[in-house]
Amino acid sequence: MGRGPCCDKDGVKKGPWTPEEDQLLVQYIQKHGLGCWRSLPKNAGLLRCGKSCRLRWTNYLRPDIKRGPFSPAEEATIVHLHGMLGNKWAYMASQLPGRTDNEIKNFWNTHLKKRLTSIGPKLQINQSSSSSEPINIKCESPSTRHMVQWESARVEAEARLSMQSLLLKSKSTAKSHPDIFLQLWKSEVGEAFRIIEEKDGKTSESIVSDTPLSIKNEPVLLDDTVTPMPSKTTTVIDTTQEQEEDTCKPNEDVMTVSGSIGSNEFADSTDTALKLLLDFPGGNDMEFIGEESEFFQLP
DNA sequence: AAATCCACCAACCGCTATAAT
DNA sequence: CATTATAGCGGTTGGTGGATT
Numbered sequence: 199m200g201r202g203p204c205c206d207k208d209g210v211k212k213g214p215w216t217p218e219e220d221q222l223l224v225q226y227i228q229k230h231g232l233g234c235w236r237s238l239p240k241n242a243g244l245l246r247c248g249k250s251c252r253l254r255w256t257n258y259l260r261p262d263i264k265r266g267p268f269s270p271a272e273e274a275t276i277v278h279l280h281g282m283l284g285n286k287w288a289y290m291a292s293q294l295p296g297r298t299d300n301e302i303k304n305f306w307n308t309h310l311k312k313r314l315t316s317i318g319p320k321l322q323i324n325q326s327s328s329s330s331e332p333i334n335i336k337c338e339s340p341s342t343r344h345m346v347q348w349e350s351a352r353v354e355a356e357a358r359l360s361m362q363s364l365l366l367k368s369k370s371t372a373k374s375h376p377d378i379f380l381q382l383w384k385s386e387v388g389e390a391f392r393i394i395e396e397k398d399g400k401t402s403e404s405i406v407s408d409t410p411l412s413i414k415n416e417p418v419l420l421d422d423t424v425t426p427m428p429s430k431t432t433t434v435i436d437t438t439q440e441q442e443e444d445t446c447k448p449n450e451d452v453m454t455v456s457g458s459i460g461s462n463e464f465a466d467s468t469d470t471a472l473k474l475l476l477d478f479p480g481g482n483d484m485e486f487i488g489e490e491s492e493f494f495q496l497p
Numbered sequence: 498a499a500a501t502c503c504a505c506c507a508a509c510c511g512c513t514a515t516a517a518t
Numbered sequence: 519c520a521t522t523a524t525a526g527c528g529g530t531t532g533g534t535g536g537a538t539t
Binding site for chain 1: 525532533
C-alpha cells in the first residue's frame with residue numbers, strides 16, 4: 199500500500215505558534231536542513247503536524263522573509279500580476295523576493311481589493327458606444343487607476359478566453375494551448391498589445407524578468423544562512439529598492455535561475471507573452487481598448 | 498471606562514497534482 | 519497499476535489589537 203500517515207490527528211497541537219515552538223523548528227532546520235516534513239515534528243520535539251510546520255517555516259520563520267509594508271514597486275507588481283493571472287499568489291510570491299504567497303494574498307484582500315472596490319462605482323466605462331472614444335476612467339490616484347484598468351483588462355480577457363474555449367470545444371478542431379499565458383497572448387488581448395507595441399515602435403521594459411521562467415517553479419538556492427531553502431523562488435526581481443513611481447522601472451537586478459527549463463521554446467514563448475502583456479504601452483494604459491473596438495466583440 | 502466595530506494577518510481547511518509504496 | 523501520503527496552492531476563518539461610539 200501507500201505511505202504511512204504523515205501525522206496522527208490526535209495529540210497534534212493547533213493554533214498560534216509559541217516562541218518555544220518557533221525556536222525548536224528553527225533550530226532543527228538549521229541543524230538538519232529541510233527534509234521530510236512528515237518526520238520533522240517528531241524529530242524536532244514538536245506536537246505539530248508536518249504541514250503546520252511547513253507553513254510556519256515558509257510563511258514566517260524563513261530567514262529570507264521580508265517584513266514590513268509593501269513598497270509601491272511591490273504593490274505595482276502585485277497589481278500587474280493580478281491583472282494578468284488572477285489569484286496566483288504563489289507565482290506573485292516568486293516574483294517578489296522575501297514575500298510569501300500568504301502575505302501577498304492578505305495584502306490583496308485587505309488593501310488592494312478594498313481600494314479597488316471603493317473606487318469601483320466611480321468608474322465610468324463607456325462600453326455602450328461603438329465609437330473609438332477611449333474608456334473614461336476616473337480615479338483618484340494613478341496607481342489606483344492603474345489597478346482598475348488591469349482588473350478591467352483581466353475580466354475582459356477571462357470572459358473572452360472562456361468564450362473562445364467554448365467555441366473551440368464546440369468545434370472540436372483546434373487544440374487549446376496548455377499554457378494560459380500563451381492562450382492569452384494568442385487572444386485578442388495579446389493582439390491588441392502587439393498592435394500597440396508596433397505602433398509605438400519601442401520595446402518597453404517589463405517588471406517581469408526576461409529570464410525564462412515557468413509557473414512550475416524550479417528550485418533555486420538562495421544565498422542565505424540556512425542551507426537548503428524551501429524556496430518557491432524561480433526568477434526573482436529585487437524590488438527591495440524603493441521605487442516611488444507607480445510605473446515599473448526596468449530592473450536589472452535579476453537573480454540567475456539555477457535550474458534551466460527543459461523545453462525552452464515553450465518556456466520562451468510563454469515568457470515573451472507574459473513580458474509583453476505586462477508591459478504598458480504608451481501613455482494611456484488602456485488605450486488599446488478604445489482603439490481596438492473589436493476587442494469587445496465576440497469572434 | 499466599557500462595548501462594539503473593524504482591520505489585519507497567522508493559521509487552518511480543503512482541494513489537486515505528484516510521489517512513494 | 520492501485521492506493522495512499524505529501525507538497526503545494528488558494529480560500530477561509532478566527533484571534534488580536536486599535537479605533538470608534
